[in-house]
Amino acid sequence: MSRLVMKFGGTSVANVERIRNVARHVKREVDAGRDVAVVVSAMAGKTNELVAWCKEAAPLYDQSEYDAVVASGEQVTAGLLAMALQQMGVPARSWLGWQIQIRTNDAHGSARIESIEGAGVIDGFGRGEVAVVAGFQGVHAETNRITTLGRGGSDTSAVALAAAIKADRCDIYTDVDGVYSTDPRILSEGKARRMERIAFEEMLEMASLGAKVLQVRSVEVAMVHGVPTYVRSSFDDPANPGEGTLICNEEDIVEAQVVTGIAFSRDEAQITLRHVADKPGVAAAVFMPLAEAGINVDMIVQVVSQEGMTDMTFTVVKADYDRATAIIEKVKDDIGFASMEGAKDVAKVSAIGIGMRSHAGVAARGFRALSEKGVNIRAITTSEIKFSVLIDEAYTELAVRTLHSLYGLDAA
Amino acid sequence: MSRLVMKFGGTSVANVERIRNVARHVKREVDAGRDVAVVVSAMAGKTNELVAWCKEAAPLYDQSEYDAVVASGEQVTAGLLAMALQQMGVPARSWLGWQIQIRTNDAHGSARIESIEGAGVIDGFGRGEVAVVAGFQGVHAETNRITTLGRGGSDTSAVALAAAIKADRCDIYTDVDGVYSTDPRILSEGKARRMERIAFEEMLEMASLGAKVLQVRSVEVAMVHGVPTYVRSSFDDPANPGEGTLICNEEDIVEAQVVTGIAFSRDEAQITLRHVADKPGVAAAVFMPLAEAGINVDMIVQVVSQEGMTDMTFTVVKADYDRATAIIEKVKDDIGFASMEGAKDVAKVSAIGIGMRSHAGVAARGFRALSEKGVNIRAITTSEIKFSVLIDEAYTELAVRTLHSLYGLDAA
Known part of the structure; x- marks a missing residue:
């Protein structure tokens, strides 16, 4: 039975x-x-x-x-x-x-x-x-x-x-x-x-x-x-x-597509630290105090260092934004950075598909399509089977529609 | 502690x-x-x-x-x-x-x-x-x-x-x-x-x-x-x-009174069977079918038999009245009675007190006081420490007040 x-x-x-x-x-x-x-x-x-x-x-x-x-x-x-x-x-x-x-x-x-x-x-x-x-x-x-x-x-x-x-x-x-x-x-x-x-x-x-x-x-x-x-x-x-x-x-999936779905979340907030010293221990100095306060950090992006200094961008959920910036401000001296910038009007758009494992250039095509529509990308993270971009919240629908169409997901 | x-x-x-x-x-x-x-x-x-x-x-x-x-x-x-x-x-x-x-x-x-x-x-x-x-x-x-x-x-x-x-x-x-x-x-x-x-x-x-x-x-x-x-x-x-x-x-009660309280319930209904044969087994014939149907019978009164026939009065809660009379009607031949009478406009008034054990005539004084007020008693049951009378519902307040006053319970 x-x-x-x-x-x-x-x-x-x-x-x-x-x-x-x-x-x-x-x-x-x-x-x-x-x-x-x-x-x-x-x-x-x-x-x-x-x-x-x-x-x-x-x-x-x-x-x-x-x-x-x-x-x-x-x-x-x-x-x-x-x-x-x-x-x-x-x-x-x-x-x-x-x-x-x-x-x-x-x-x-x-x-x-x-x-x-x-x-x-x-x-x-x-x-x-x-x-x-x-x-x-x-x-x-x-x-x-x-x-x-x-x-x-x-x-x-x-x-x-x-x-x-x-x-x-x-x-x-x-x-x-x-x-x-x-x-x-x-x-x-x-x-x-x-x-x-x-x-x-x-x-x-x-x-x-x-x-x-x-x-x-x-x-x-x-x-x-x-x-x-x-x-x-x-x-x-x-x-x-x-x-x-x-x-x-x-x-068990017979006809696998390269990209299966487009997900998005408006529940993001971005925090950027300018001119952080690019030395061992600095990431821990930023993220440990947040972890101890129970704040989940999602995307983390660090630009290539120039003259030993770097910019560090990361996202938290909107509800944690005020607490997160207050904590960072408190440990500013431990971290050592020039200024903190933040934005709550951001969104994360992601394309997901197991086909990405075996197909090259899937993400690159996505970035190009978005830039052609004038969507500014604030940060990018990728994994084996997905990529995510952080963009201005106002462009959410445009970005989702662009990627959905690009990867052949629109219903006939 | x-x-x-x-x-x-x-x-x-x-x-x-x-x-x-x-x-x-x-x-x-x-x-x-x-x-x-x-x-x-x-x-x-x-x-x-x-x-x-x-x-x-x-x-x-x-x-x-x-x-x-x-x-x-x-x-x-x-x-x-x-x-x-x-x-x-x-x-x-x-x-x-x-x-x-x-x-x-x-x-x-x-x-x-x-x-x-x-x-x-x-x-x-x-x-x-x-x-x-x-x-x-x-x-x-x-x-x-x-x-x-x-x-x-x-x-x-x-x-x-x-x-x-x-x-x-x-x-x-x-x-x-x-x-x-x-x-x-x-x-x-x-x-x-x-x-x-x-x-x-x-x-x-x-x-x-x-x-x-x-x-x-x-x-x-x-x-x-x-x-x-x-x-x-x-x-x-x-x-x-x-x-x-x-x-x-x-x-632990220092000054026990003869009667402690007067209780009453309007949730009663009376059923009377006329001319029931006064022979062994007749009570079982009446009350077993009710018990099997989960109907609680409260007061039961049987008048002294005349020429082998008796009248039997009992009470059930009002919500069970219709079911109870229907059941009795169904087993009428087993019981053998001339007619069934019923009333839903009745109430039970009771006087309670452990002092009744040692004082004679407490109930009798109550019955007399009620009759002097014109309250008709339909049935009586007694126990060691209480007596109850079944009366017309309209007389409930009068009966309670009469007994409350008679037994010295009115607050000064």
Whole structure:
């Protein structure tokens, strides 16, 4: 019997009527003879309500209490979906993180799954029972306290559960019908292309570089465990669902394209230090204090040194910009630089494709096309299967459209 | 160090501001040097919202899923109160039913507590930590599933926890400032009397007979384990709270009165069967089918038989009246009776007092006083420490006032 994990997010379970619709999707798979585990998020809006109460109760709330409060949202959805399934004649029971058990480390609020005990769920399959699993939550085995995986963590719950119970597939139901070559809203109507398949590595870059369809961590887990993962729409007719996009191994993609997708993020801010002494230890002097403050640095670019001095540019997320510049100002004497410049009106545009590994000059063609459109490139980073450019935010759409068209991604 | 359990109901924790007020009450006791466990209900209205979703998801919902959904309400309050306490500098942590563990049988939706493992809470006391316990919920040890104790179960959670951790006292904070000689709303302003002390047995009768201040089961548990239990107001100034009413052993009450309180319930319906054959097995023929349908029968009165025939009167709660009469009609031939009469416009008024044990004629004086006021008595039941009369509902206030005054309960 084939084994399937299905995952439904907050908008798909926003009220009882939608939960019933989810039950119809599940019933379809059960009727097709599959053993099914369903992972659910909290009803849309519920998590925000709970978080607001936490902030009201204690501005600097205890993360372990936060987890106890917030995990209740998924608990409610799991129970309601189990009921709705039973009502349709499909045997089902709810499973909370501590019941399964989904064991995590003790990093409350953003815990990582360490192991999942799948025996209870599999026993349930033997009784013909659908397992309805509360996503986003786990338990820290030593303290026996509830943990949460952080926002979007239900995707990770689903993929990790699929790996634990050796499911043939994990279907992530969301409010879009698959992974697109770029955000459809940024192109002319109908020009973005839904991919039938995308490689794990590509999806990982897409998610990391701004595509919001899946949480980065869930793609990592799928890749490590080789769980074929579909992205599908929960708003399709349950009797006749669309195909979605399959995230799979590179080898399973027949016609690989050089560039698969264009991602972008407006959530960037640029900081440039002028006339930094180009000597050992200076990078550490800049980046250690930021790391200690929990600030992630993304792109880092250093120009070739002239007379022992260099310019250093890096990006942080916009929300961290003010804190980052304050920290740099404080350690100015340790670093030694002439001036600091910054910009918050910047964006990062990236082209991703495993084909870049075997094709030369892919990035260079992109830089030329952008310059022909008058897009000024502030910084560049590349990896084996992607390149990213930092540009003025106002040119975001133009840059995405230019690259999308250049690499032959526009739908016919 | 003295050990205290405090319990706060739904209206006392209806929003974060009120939860903060609860935290102030708790802090006062901690500052007084006590080890404190606090039991909380769901925020007022939350349980109703959750129950409504269950009914929408599945009209005949699975009780074990219902428990998983509904128990989330207390979970949220427990986390929020722990945060609010920490914010005031009081170390605290939340405990869910399965974490403590509060073990129950598997009667989902109305489970009974079988045992409570108090070690974790007591260890927390050793670290100077307030235990914030989600009321109303437990866990069934064999299945590891969440159970709930049924409406009002948080009172029982609190008293049972007090017994388990050998607390010196259990304080039940509610929206009234104690137990009154009768419902103050039914008498002229200020005539009802707040009792300083009341015996467990009396409180048990009061709760069973319609006083809503405490859940019956919680009084039973307090009585069996001898837990001195205060009923107090959560709306008192946390810095200067009122005294409330102490429920305690009979021996601890110095000036016992003959009658302590007058309770009443309008939630009664009367059914009378005329000309029932007075032979063995007839009572079983009437009451077994009702019991099998889960209908509780309260007062049962059978008049002395004449020529082998008798009349039989009993009461059920109003909500069960239609089902009960339909069942009796169906088994009419098995029972054998001439006609069935019923009335929903009836009320039960009761006088309670341990002094009745040693004083004769207490009930008789009551019956006479009622008849002098023209109150027609439809049925009477008595026990060692109470008597109840079934009367026309319209006479409820008159009957309560008459008895309250007769037994010297009116406040000066």
